[in-house]
Amino acid sequence: MACFPFLLGWKTSGHPSLSPEVDEEIYAIDNVKIFTYNELRKATDGFSDFYKIGEGGFGPVYKARLKGGKRGAVKILSATSSQGVDEFLTEIKIISDIEHENLAKLYGYCVENGHRILVYNYLENNSLAHTLLGMNPKNIQFSWRTRYRIGIGVARGLAFLHEAMQPYIVHRDIKASNILLDTDMTPKISDFGLAKFIPPNMTHVSTRVAGTLGYLAPEYAVTGRLTRKADVYSFGVLLVEIVCGRKNTDMKLPLGEQYLLEKTWELYERRELVGLVDVAMNGDFDAEEACRFLKVGLLCTQQTSKQRPSMSTAVKMLTGELQIDDNKIKKPVLISDYADWKVRGPQKPSESKSNSYPAASSGSQNQTTSIFTSENSERGW
Ligand SMILES: Nc1ncnc2c1ncn2[C@@H]1O[C@H](COP(=O)(O)OP(=O)(O)OP(=O)(O)O)[C@@H](O)[C@H]1O
Ligand SMILES: [Mg+2]
Numbered sequence: 001m002a003c004f005p006f007l008l009g010w011k012t013s014g015h016p017s018l019s020p021e022v023d024e025e026i027y028a029i030d031n032v033k034i035f036t037y038n039e040l041r042k043a044t045d046g047f048s049d050f051y052k053i054g055e056g057g058f059g060p061v062y063k064a065r066l067k068g069g070k071r072g073a074v075k076i077l078s079a080t081s082s083q084g085v086d087e088f089l090t091e092i093k094i095i096s097d098i099e100h101e102n103l104a105k106l107y108g109y110c111v112e113n114g115h116r117i118l119v120y121n122y123l124e125n126n127s128l129a130h131t132l133l134g135m136n137p138k139n140i141q142f143s144w145r146t147r148y149r150i151g152i153g154v155a156r157g158l159a160f161l162h163e164a165m166q167p168y169i170v171h172r173d174i175k176a177s178n179i180l181l182d183t184d185m186t187p188k189i190s191d192f193g194l195a196k197f198i199p200p201n202m203t204h205v206s207t208r209v210a211g212t213l214g215y216l217a218p219e220y221a222v223t224g225r226l227t228r229k230a231d232v233y234s235f236g237v238l239l240v241e242i243v244c245g246r247k248n249t250d251m252k253l254p255l256g257e258q259y260l261l262e263k264t265w266e267l268y269e270r271r272e273l274v275g276l277v278d279v280a281m282n283g284d285f286d287a288e289e290a291c292r293f294l295k296v297g298l299l300c301t302q303q304t305s306k307q308r309p310s311m312s313t314a315v316k317m318l319t320g321e322l323q324i325d326d327n328k329i330k331k332p333v334l335i336s337d338y339a340d341w342k343v344r345g346p347q348k349p350s351e352s353k354s355n356s357y358p359a360a361s362s363g364s365q366n367q368t369t370s371i372f373t374s375e376n377s378e379r380g381w
Contacts (some may be wrong), residue, residue, distance in 0.1 A: 033108030102157030236300025245278030
């Protein structure tokens, strides 16, 4: 890859200067195209509202017509974004290197005069948050077969990150808005900005807590000890959302109905899991498979991470290749418990008190965008 240090004009444009190590890192990244700002401006008609397809914590996302007729999704890191240089680099490094049917593809990036932009393959059917759980502007019908393929596809993508990659990769932000769907409704895991590497000889790394409330594994939220089982927890929450067609938290519902995981446990205990399956399918689904999926969701959200399956085991359970032992399904860690915990960074052992969870700020349980414990905490700025 060519080196263009002059493209990294962040200092002159008001952005903090990058360290030489970071500059080196970006030059060393292969396999992705470097776009010029002008090229991307033209491809999105000057970043016009007409081309805008969404906005997340990172900044706005635009549909783009790239050279050669390819369509791309152009994600601009806004100056006010809570995500920074480290997340930008992580994303490029991780997805430029890996290829899997269930992982989003990065075409390239642009770093020029303070602009930091990622360019992805454009995915026709937007995100699960938008379609299955949101306004669904295209009125996409999610049949049971489609949900089945999505659940298993996401599980396979995660199993690949967790078990086939060396070092292992923990995504840290598995949630409905980060599962994109292509024309065939094949799910693609996106947004690797928060991802972390775990060396093969280590079971965990300690990091500042980041992720999205509602999907965040409690033990990680409290201690900052990150294992692959934190993704397994988020996957469990997502899986239940896929089967039920409901967000994990909905404060507009009556008390007792607001937390989907709580409801799932209640119906599991009453042996009425099937009553939770999305009514939008008009009863046209395989009840055995749907209940199996919900049970896997419960297993993935068990209190201690050891009780949760690995992602490859979860895949086998979902496909029916591996029998689920009902005796292993205990009460999951519920969001209603979890909403009372304060999300914080890693602690020294002497500082941690077991079962001591200071109260979180009110309304945090509704938050769906990625969160960080402290501004720029992991960015090295
Ligand atoms: N490759 C893509 N193809 C099509 N649409 C996309 C693509 N990438 C993102 N989008 C759309 O842009 C929206 C914003 O994406 P983005 O990842 O920036 O934020 P988010 O996932 O909604 O929130 P967060 O910042 O917490 O991750 C997505 O919800 C999706 O609708
Ligand atoms: Mg996202």
